[in-house]
Amino acid sequence: MMDDGQNLEFASHGSLQSEEAQQTEINILEAVMSGKMDFSTVKGQLESSDFYTEDHQKIFQAFENLLRKGEPIDILTVNNELKSVRRTNGWDWTQYVLSIQDYALPLGTKNLDHHIRKIKTFSLNRKLWKDAQKLTKAVENEDIDQMIKLIADISDFQIDNTRDEVVILADQKITPRTWLLEDAIPDCYPTIIYGAGGLGKSFLALNLAILTCIGGQKFLKKNLPPEPRNVLLVDYELEASEQARRAQQIAKGLNLKNVPSNLHYFEPKENLSKILPGLRRKIKSKEIGFIILDSLGASGTDGESVHDVVNLFTKLRDLGVATLILDHQSKTQMGERYDNKTPFGSVYKGNLARSVFQLSKNKDSKNNPVTLQLKHKKSNFGRLQDDLIFDMYFEGDRVLLTESTVKSDETKELEKVFEAIKELEDKGVKAIQKEITDVLKNEIGRDKVIKLLEDGKGKYWDLMPGNRTEKIYKTRNLENGYLSNQDSRFLKEDLKKYDVPDELLEDSPNLD
Amino acid sequence: MSNEKQKLLDITFDRLSEKYPSGLYEWLYTNKIEVYRKIFKLEDKINENFNSKGSVQDLKMILREYWIESMKAIINFKECGHINVSLDEARSERIDSLETGHVL
Numbered sequence: 001m002m003d004d005g006q007n008l009e010f011a012s013h014g015s016l017q018s019e020e021a022q023q024t025e026i027n028i029l030e031a032v033m034s035g036k037m038d039f040s041t042v043k044g045q046l047e048s049s050d051f052y053t054e055d056h057q058k059i060f061q062a063f064e065n066l067l068r069k070g071e072p073i074d075i076l077t078v079n080n081e082l083k084s085v086r087r088t089n090g091w092d093w094t095q096y097v098l099s100i101q102d103y104a105l106p107l108g109t110k111n112l113d114h115h116i117r118k119i120k121t122f123s124l125n126r127k128l129w130k131d132a133q134k135l136t137k138a139v140e141n142e143d144i145d146q147m148i149k150l151i152a153d154i155s156d157f158q159i160d161n162t163r164d165e166v167v168i169l170a171d172q173k174i175t176p177r178t179w180l181l182e183d184a185i186p187d188c189y190p191t192i193i194y195g196a197g198g199l200g201k202s203f204l205a206l207n208l209a210i211l212t213c214i215g216g217q218k219f220l221k222k223n224l225p226p227e228p229r230n231v232l233l234v235d236y237e238l239e240a241s242e243q244a245r246r247a248q249q250i251a252k253g254l255n256l257k258n259v260p261s262n263l264h265y266f267e268p269k270e271n272l273s274k275i276l277p278g279l280r281r282k283i284k285s286k287e288i289g290f291i292i293l294d295s296l297g298a299s300g301t302d303g304e305s306v307h308d309v310v311n312l313f314t315k316l317r318d319l320g321v322a323t324l325i326l327d328h329q330s331k332t333q334m335g336e337r338y339d340n341k342t343p344f345g346s347v348y349k350g351n352l353a354r355s356v357f358q359l360s361k362n363k364d365s366k367n368n369p370v371t372l373q374l375k376h377k378k379s380n381f382g383r384l385q386d387d388l389i390f391d392m393y394f395e396g397d398r399v400l401l402t403e404s405t406v407k408s409d410e411t412k413e414l415e416k417v418f419e420a421i422k423e424l425e426d427k428g429v430k431a432i433q434k435e436i437t438d439v440l441k442n443e444i445g446r447d448k449v450i451k452l453l454e455d456g457k458g459k460y461w462d463l464m465p466g467n468r469t470e471k472i473y474k475t476r477n478l479e480n481g482y483l484s485n486q487d488s489r490f491l492k493e494d495l496k497k498y499d500v501p502d503e504l505l506e507d508s509p510n511l512d
Numbered sequence: 513m514s515n516e517k518q519k520l521l522d523i524t525f526d527r528l529s530e531k532y533p534s535g536l537y538e539w540l541y542t543n544k545i546e547v548y549r550k551i552f553k554l555e556d557k558i559n560e561n562f563n564s565k566g567s568v569q570d571l572k573m574i575l576r577e578y579w580i581e582s583m584k585a586i587i588n589f590k591e592c593g594h595i596n597v598s599l600d601e602a603r604s605e606r607i608d609s610l611e612t613g614h615v616l
Contacts, residue, residue, distance in 0.1 A: 426546040498583040
């Protein structure tokens with residue numbers, strides 16, 4: 001796989017796995033030499049014998065020597081350390097060490113541990129394979145002693161492997177989490193935006209893509225990466241000319257003369273699983289920092305197959321860059337609610353993505369602008385975000401996305417519940433669930449009220465114990481600091497809406 | 513501190529009085545008694561804070577809510593545009609209730 005003349009001999013138990021093992025090793029060796037990863041972390045988890053090729057084993061041993069001598073580990077010191085060591089094929093080390101940089105894939109810091117685990121797994125598989133071959137021979141030769149010994153060795157391998165995966169949490173380095181879109185799209189992991197067809201998912205994705213290409217931009221007050229990133233649009237839905245037209249509309253909406261030159265387009269001819277190895281090379285060669293896949297449903301992946309979905313998401317995560325996957329959802333059937341729908345197909349899609357949003361049209365939306373809301377359905381890295389609501393304007397040859405002043409449907413419903421509780425409090429009636437559902441019986445269904453009562457707890461109201469099992473809802477009021485609650489958009493908005501004098505605001509200066 | 517409290521009260525009442533439409537209290541009393549009670553309670557809280565050692569920040573909080581509730585009532589009243597009973601009749605009934613303490 002390296003083109004400096006070294007032809008590696010793949011083991012007979014599967015050349016693809018061997019190739020993947022070598023690529024993973026190269027990624028880790030490069031991460032250590034470039035300083036992305038502290039070698040002392042790697043050393044605790046891997047040994048030189050875990051590496052597939054002898055050359056990689058020797059490079060790893062060079063790392064160990066340098067660490068022992070207290071010297072820095074970089075291309076120069078490693079190359080110097082290897083001078084006294086013979087390469088497997090007798091060739092010079094310099095070219096090989098330099099080419100590691102070229103062949104390594106850019107890994108996010110989050111994924112390094114995953115690659116270490118992969119090397120360990122490959123290593124274990126090779127050892128098991130060798131023992132399995134020996135065991136076959138022992139069976140053929142009816143050598144019972146050898147069979148018993150080998151079976152014991154295989155069991156030991158499994159126990160050892162389990163032990164390797166147990167780490168001391170206190171020793172783990174905590175690195176700051178990075179985001180493509182602050183608190184919404186995590187870096188290095190897959191995020192899904194799903195919704196009914198024709199809502200504007202592709203325009204939204206293009207808008208994010210172009211803002212990311214520019215660098216230092218915000219979307220709905222959320223930060224995008226400060227530096228420009230190259231973006232790759234992997235498009236199974238539209239042709240390049242149509243995407244170019246849409247990108248131009250978005251660019252004009254952002255007051256740009258042209259579509260940024262670092263926005264790349266790729267229209268695959270094969271299904272996603274097949275193109276992923278090639279995609280890795282594209283990511284490397286074009287230095288891609290953000291991938292948009294439009295759409296998963298059209299990519300030829302069997303969305304119903306657990307195996308396909310798990311395999312795909314693992315590979316997407318291994319790409320090491322933020323991936324935004326657009327996906328469709330199944331049509332709403334009679335009696336179903338739109339916001340209860342999940343991405344179409346296997347439940348694993350939602351489970352394996354680290355952040356999941358549902359795109360829907362706001363109930364108060366007009367035809368132009370269309371008011372859309374992104375509802376955060378899942379977040380592995382932090383609390384769910386409030387609904388992101390934006391207006392999409394279609395104005396001739398430009399499309400503009402701006403933050404909307406329309407409240408989310410849920411906020412409006414929470415406000416209704418808040419008013420209902422207030423009304424009961426003012427009447428001197430205990431605001432228990434039954435009373436609240438009674439007040440709202442002509443506006444919001446009982447089940448929905450119960451859900452909203454749970455959602456608004458600690459934000460709009462608190463739950464107080466009543467008689468016996470009775471639970472009383474109490475609106476957050478002046479006594480418990482409701483007005484100063486940072487999370488309370490409800491009253492914050494009121495301050496502006498009702499033109500409250502500046503002198504009365506919490507942070508206004510003293511009047512004396 | 514009382515000087516600052518006084519200034520806050522003046523700002524609130526002066527600016528609100530510019531916005532109060534005639535007949536608001538009477539309309540609230542006859543049509544929106546819960547809102548009337550709420551505003552009444554808030555006025556009590558304002559007095560309580562002003563006359564005690566309540567902090568300026570607390571007073572600001574109360575005044576903010578008082579302002580918002582009053583503005584909501586004003587908008588509501590203007591949207592409705594009329595009261596169902598004669599203003600004088602409503603006013604005397606409201607004042608009677610204040611004197612006899614029936615409202616709260």
